[in-house]
Amino acid sequence: MDEPVLLTGAGGRVGQAILRGLGDDYDWRLLDREPLPAAKVPDGVTDADRYVADITDERALREAVADVGAVIHLAGDPRKTAPWDSVLRNNIDGTQVVMRAAAEAGVEKFAFASSNHAVGGYETEDRTPDLYRPENDYRLDGSELPRPGNLYGVSKAAGESLGRFYHDEFGMSVVCVRIGNLTKDHPPREYERGQAMWLSHRDCAHLFDRCLRADYGYEVVYGISNNDRRYYSIERAREALGYDPADNSADYTFEGKPKPDRDTETNGGRYAADSFASDADRPADESPAEPNFPADPDDA
Numbered sequence: 001m002d003e004p005v006l007l008t009g010a011g012g013r014v015g016q017a018i019l020r021g022l023g024d025d026y027d028w029r030l031l032d033r034e035p036l037p038a039a040k041v042p043d044g045v046t047d048a049d050r051y052v053a054d055i056t057d058e059r060a061l062r063e064a065v066a067d068v069g070a071v072i073h074l075a076g077d078p079r080k081t082a083p084w085d086s087v088l089r090n091n092i093d094g095t096q097v098v099m100r101a102a103a104e105a106g107v108e109k110f111a112f113a114s115s116n117h118a119v120g121g122y123e124t125e126d127r128t129p130d131l132y133r134p135e136n137d138y139r140l141d142g143s144e145l146p147r148p149g150n151l152y153g154v155s156k157a158a159g160e161s162l163g164r165f166y167h168d169e170f171g172m173s174v175v176c177v178r179i180g181n182l183t184k185d186h187p188p189r190e191y192e193r194g195q196a197m198w199l200s201h202r203d204c205a206h207l208f209d210r211c212l213r214a215d216y217g218y219e220v221v222y223g224i225s226n227n228d229r230r231y232y233s234i235e236r237a238r239e240a241l242g243y244d245p246a247d248n249s250a251d252y253t254f255e256g257k258p259k260p261d262r263d264t265e266t267n268g269g270r271y272a273a274d275s276f277a278s279d280a281d282r283p284a285d286e287s288p289a290e291p292n293f294p295a296d297p298d299d300a
């Protein structure tokens with residue numbers, strides 16, 4: 001991808017995992033409604049490439065998408081408990097503004113951060129907790145209808161439909177990534193659901209790198225590492241994108257400690273970068289462990 005890549009929600013957990021893995025590989029444009037501290041910005045990204053704007057601001061988005069080759073759209077309210085007014089504004093209206101601006105500008109590829117919560121309703125009482133264990137063979141593969149388990153999941157299903165519409169109407173390549181549970185350095189501790197859908201930082205960077213490099217039409221894939229506990233199939237991500245995850249939550253104990261024999265070398269060592277080239281003279285890493293979204297649910 002020679003043209004710039006716009007990353008919305010750049011200051012958040014997923015955005016930072018992507019930038020720490022791919023910071024040197026693309027000509028980035030970074031958009032967030034919060035100004036980005038230097039520690040969150042890869043070398044070479046100038047002030048002119050940084051946009052402080054709300055994704056519902058149509059004019060700002062038209063400016064940000066001009067001449068870009070691809071968009072990775074992460075900005076939104078990530079809380080499964082988010083109130084309707086917040087997901088309506090940030091996740092549905094905001095996503096529509098970003099997708100429309102990209103499609104009308106002729107952007108080639110669009111990667112949308114959907115969620116496991118778009119299909120959380122399939123985790124029925126009779127299926128759980130066995131569903132989250134290696135011996136269970138129940139699978140979701142991305143071809144199933146959305147079945148949200150909360151209003152946040154509804155907003156993600158709406159984003160997937162918006163992507164289908166903008167693909168069909170404008171020919172923009174769209175991939176909806178139903179991200180599982182991103183955590184740094186180890187899977188979610190003592191949490192079976194989290195370990196079934198863990199996405200490591202390096203697999204996250206690798207997956208979105210594939211979204212930028214592969215050719216596709218409209219896809220829905222699961223964004224998880226190659227976890228023994230998984231009940232999401234990653235075959236479509238492998239076939240359509242060339243995704244080849246390195247990590248597996250089974251390489252860690254339930255408490256999150258690495259097992260002695262786990263494979264630490266993967267992807268030829270790529271994406272393992274956990275810092276920007278010049279981190280040595282930067283403020284401490286501010287990659288947030290918690291959502292980078294206002295804690296006050298009334299602050300939509």
Ligand SMILES: NC(=O)C1=CN([C@@H]2O[C@H](COP(=O)(O)OP(=O)(O)OC[C@H]3O[C@@H](n4cnc5c(N)ncnc54)[C@H](O)[C@@H]3O)[C@@H](O)[C@H]2O)C=CC1
Binds near residue numbers: 090
């Ligand atoms: N972290 C995870 O495990 C998962 C994340 N996701 C999705 O991935 C995306 C990123 O999630 P995280 O990085 O974890 O969230 P985060 O809360 O850490 O980061 C979101 C970023 O978007 C920005 N933002 C929020 N609303 C905005 C708006 N209206 N205009 C401009 N910027 C706005 C925030 O300032 C923040 O920097 C979200 O769409 C979330 O729903 C989906 C599944 C799992």
Ligand SMILES: O=C1O[C@H](COP(=O)(O)O)[C@@H](O)[C@H](O)[C@H]1O
Binds near residue numbers: 179
């Ligand atoms: O969409 C998301 O899902 C993950 C995992 O969900 P959880 O209910 O098992 O925590 C969540 O951690 C993340 O914040 C959210 O954006």
